[in-house]
Every structure is written in structure tokens, then in C-alpha cells.
Amino acid sequence: MRLLPTALTLATALAAFTAIPAHAQAKLKVGLMLPYTGTFAALGTAIENGFRLYVNEQGGKLGGREIEFFKVDDESDPAKATDNVNKLIKRDNVDVIVGTVHSGVAMAMAKAAKESGTLLIVPNAGADAVTGPMCAKNIFRTSFSNWQPGYATGVVAAQKGYKKAMTITWNYAAGTETVKGFTEAFEKGGGKVVKDLTLPFPNVEFQALLTEIAAQKPDVVFAFFAGGGAVKFVKDYDAAGLKKTVPLMGSGFLTDGTLEAQGASAQGLITSLHYADNIDTPRNNEFRLSYAKQFKLQPDVYAVQGYDAAQLLGAGLNAVKGDVSQKDQLYYAMGKTVLPSPRGKLAFSAAHNPVQDFYIREVKGKENTNVGVAVKALADPARGCKL
Known part of the structure; x- marks a missing residue:
């Protein structure tokens, strides 16, 4: 008779085990x-x-x-x-x-x-x-979305009073869509994008395009590059003497994760992104x-x-x-x-898609320092989305 409770206990335990999803x-x-x-x-x-x-x-x-x-x-x-x-x-x-x-x-x-x-x-x-x-x-x-940091940077550039801009990026989705966001906000703020410059991804031969920027003399240049390409662009821009004559701004990816390699060439650059180091x-x-x-x-x-x-x-x-x-x-x-x-x-x-604040960042030392908010709770327009 003592076996019955044991058997029931075992059966109960097995049932409980098999009931676990x-x-x-x-x-x-x-x-x-x-x-x-x-x-x-x-x-x-x-x-x-x-x-x-x-x-x-x-x-x-x-x-x-x-x-x-x-x-x-x-x-x-x-x-x-x-x-x-x-x-x-x-x-x-x-x-x-x-x-x-x-x-x-x-x-x-x-x-x-x-x-x-x-x-x-x-x-x-x-x-x-x-x-x-x-x-x-x-x-x-x-x-x-690519539109978001471009748009936020365009807001900042317009607020700074720049009127004539050129853009430069790789000719692929991230670059062209970020530039569209910048252009939308910059022109809404009273500016005008006079020329868009592109080169194939991941090409980093910038010299001919930098020469064109020097000739056009815009009030500001907006750039979208990331990773190794961003490192070389920022250094080449500085080496061409443009940093002293034409302010460079960018989507925050221009200087995020790249500052150590960019060194002095990145100092003072203004970008906008949804994160800042400090x-x-x-x-x-x-x-x-x-x-x-x-x-x-x-x-x-x-x-x-x-x-x-x-x-x-x-x-x-x-x-x-x-x-x-x-x-x-x-x-x-x-x-x-x-x-x-x-x-x-x-x-x-x-x-x-994230709804988030976009910060104004200035490169100081090895940090993208938060110096203000470009746009609060910026939502992508999600054009074409049907859920």
C-alpha cells in the first residue's frame, strides 16, 4: 500500500514536467x-x-x-x-x-x-x-531612419544662418536619404542646397570633390560618411584647407566611433544625432x-x-x-x-521606428559633447507605411 502514494507522486511530477511549455x-x-x-x-x-x-x-x-x-x-x-x-x-x-x-x-x-x-x-x-x-x-x-539625423542637422544649419549649402556622401541609400532629410529641413529654414556631390560606396577618393567644394565656396557643407570612410573624409577635408574656410557639419555618424583616428581634424565639428557621449x-x-x-x-x-x-x-x-x-x-x-x-x-x-530627441554635438577632445537639443521627440514621417 505504501507504493500508491509514491506512484501518484511520480505521476504528478511527470504531469507537471510535461505541462511546462x-x-x-x-x-x-x-x-x-x-x-x-x-x-x-x-x-x-x-x-x-x-x-x-x-x-x-x-x-x-x-x-x-x-x-x-x-x-x-x-x-x-x-x-x-x-x-x-x-x-x-x-x-x-x-x-x-x-x-x-x-x-x-x-x-x-x-x-x-x-x-x-x-x-x-x-x-x-x-x-x-x-x-x-x-x-x-x-x-x-x-x-x-536615415531621414531623421539628416533632418535634425538641417534644422541646426538653418538656425546658424547658413544660406547656401553643398552635400557630399556615398551614392547609396543611407547617404542619399540622409541628404534628403537635411535638404528638407535646411530649405524649410530658408537655406538652399546648391549641389549634391556623391561617389560610389565604399570609394574614399575625395580629392576631386573637395576641389569642387573649394571652387563653389558654399556657406556650409553637410556630409554623411561612417566608419573608415568618415575617418578619411574628415582628415582629407582638413588637409585640403577647407576646415578653415567652409564649415563642415554632418550626421553624427561622421564623428561617432571615429574620433581617435580622426584626431585634430575632427575638433570643433558640429553634428546631430540621437546620442552624445556626455x-x-x-x-x-x-x-x-x-x-x-x-x-x-x-x-x-x-x-x-x-x-x-x-x-x-x-x-x-x-x-x-x-x-x-x-x-x-x-x-x-x-x-x-x-x-x-x-x-x-x-x-x-x-x-x-524610434521617436527620440536629436542632440547637437560638438567634438571636444575625444568626445561628441552634447551642447543642446536640435529637435525633441523627432518622429520619422513613415511615408508609404501601411500597417
Whole structure:
């Protein structure tokens, strides 16, 4: 007779075990599709570091689930993007994809995510279409649209009283869309863009274009470059003697993560972005200290965007207790969350693009110093988005 309670106890325990949802047992598969080689390699590493930092702060889990990472180097090559993202979707069966930096690559990723229904969080690439015509309930961005930093910088340039501007960038989505944002705000503020200069990505032979700027003598030049290209452009601009005669302004990526390599050539440059190194809040100070301790590096905007990608995913997973199969509830929770980001309050538009403050930054020493707010709570117009 003593065996009966034991058998019942065993049966009860087995029933309880089998009642635990499968998602609570399995690791959450997170696919990182980022540039680990080439012009944007440092940016990809910073994004991954930021993402991992938040996961580590949560004890290695998000929504109660341990994380298993799958990594693909996208090489910033749009031609390889579809094959690369399908490695994560079809081969690795990931639950969520985090990527990428290059806007052309991100467009292919968004298309694949939309077709497969895989959750995609974009921690950098600003391609306007991702939260515009290609917007979807399963696509989120924790960075910016290309239009946003361009527009914010255009506001600042107009406020400074500049009337005649030239622009210069790579001839690809990120560059042309950022320039459009700048032009919209600058001309709304009473200025006129007299010429747009471009060169193929990732070409860094700037001399002929710098000669043209010197000949035209505009009141200001607006530039969009990032990574290694930004380093060379800023140094070449200075070496050509233009820094002393034609003020240079840019989207914040011109000087973010690049200051050490740019050296004296970057000093005094004015940019606008949704993050500045010296935002003096407990949240940002805590983030910067934690990042420096873990990675022995100072964080930049890319690290913040990766960190917030993990924060956003965690917020959604907490709402569904880790069950990613509850897609509608997951996406709803992610869209409605307001994150305590190192950059400040981070909300999301109906198109799942960040609504955030854009700062005026001046390069002082090795910091992009916050000297004011260009535009508060700037939302992308999400032209063409139908959700």
C-alpha cells in the first residue's frame, strides 16, 4: 500500500514536467547578421557588444529564456544579403534576427523577414523604406531612419544662418536619404542646397570633390560618411584647407566611433544625432561604466543601439513570458514599450521606428559633447507605411 502514494507522486511530477511549455525548456535562438569585416566591422562589433551587455545584465536570459547566438558576417554586401539572411532563417531556424549596419543589406533582410514572418530588429541601418513602404508588424528598429539625423542637422544649419549649402556622401541609400532629410529641413529654414556631390560606396577618393567644394565656396557643407570612410573624409577635408574656410557639419555618424583616428581634424565639428557621449543622466553614466568594464572600450552610438535592441526584445518577451509563438501579443508589447535608453526616453511610432530627441554635438577632445537639443521627440514621417 505504501507504493500508491509514491506512484501518484511520480505521476504528478511527470504531469507537471510535461505541462511546462516547450519554449521554457529551449534556448531562444538569436541570429546576429552584422558586418565583422570591412569598412563597418567596428560598428558590427559595437552593436553585438551592446546587445550582449544587456543580456548579461539580465543574467544571460531574456523573458526567462537563455540565449543561443548564431552569427553571420554580412560583409556589407547587398548582393550576398538574401543568401546570408536565409542561413539564419532556414538553416538555423532562429527566433529573431538582429541586423544590420548597411542600408542596402537591411532592405534584403526586411524583405526576407516580411516573407518568412521572422522577427527582425534593426540596430543601425536607417533605410527609410524599412519603416516606410516595407514596414511590417514583425519589423522594428532601435536606431533611426536615415531621414531623421539628416533632418535634425538641417534644422541646426538653418538656425546658424547658413544660406547656401553643398552635400557630399556615398551614392547609396543611407547617404542619399540622409541628404534628403537635411535638404528638407535646411530649405524649410530658408537655406538652399546648391549641389549634391556623391561617389560610389565604399570609394574614399575625395580629392576631386573637395576641389569642387573649394571652387563653389558654399556657406556650409553637410556630409554623411561612417566608419573608415568618415575617418578619411574628415582628415582629407582638413588637409585640403577647407576646415578653415567652409564649415563642415554632418550626421553624427561622421564623428561617432571615429574620433581617435580622426584626431585634430575632427575638433570643433558640429553634428546631430540621437546620442552624445556626455549625456549626464544616471542611466547613461551607468551604461557607459558597465560597457567600459566589460569590453575595455568606450561605448558609442552603435553600442547603444545594440543595447536597446536587446532591451526591446526583452520587453516583448517579458510580456509573453518568453513564448515567441504569441506573435501578436509580442509585437504589440514591443510597439507600446518606452525604453529607458542611455540616449534618453525611447518610444516607437506606429511604423516601429524610434521617436527620440536629436542632440547637437560638438567634438571636444575625444568626445561628441552634447551642447543642446536640435529637435525633441523627432518622429520619422513613415511615408508609404501601411500597417
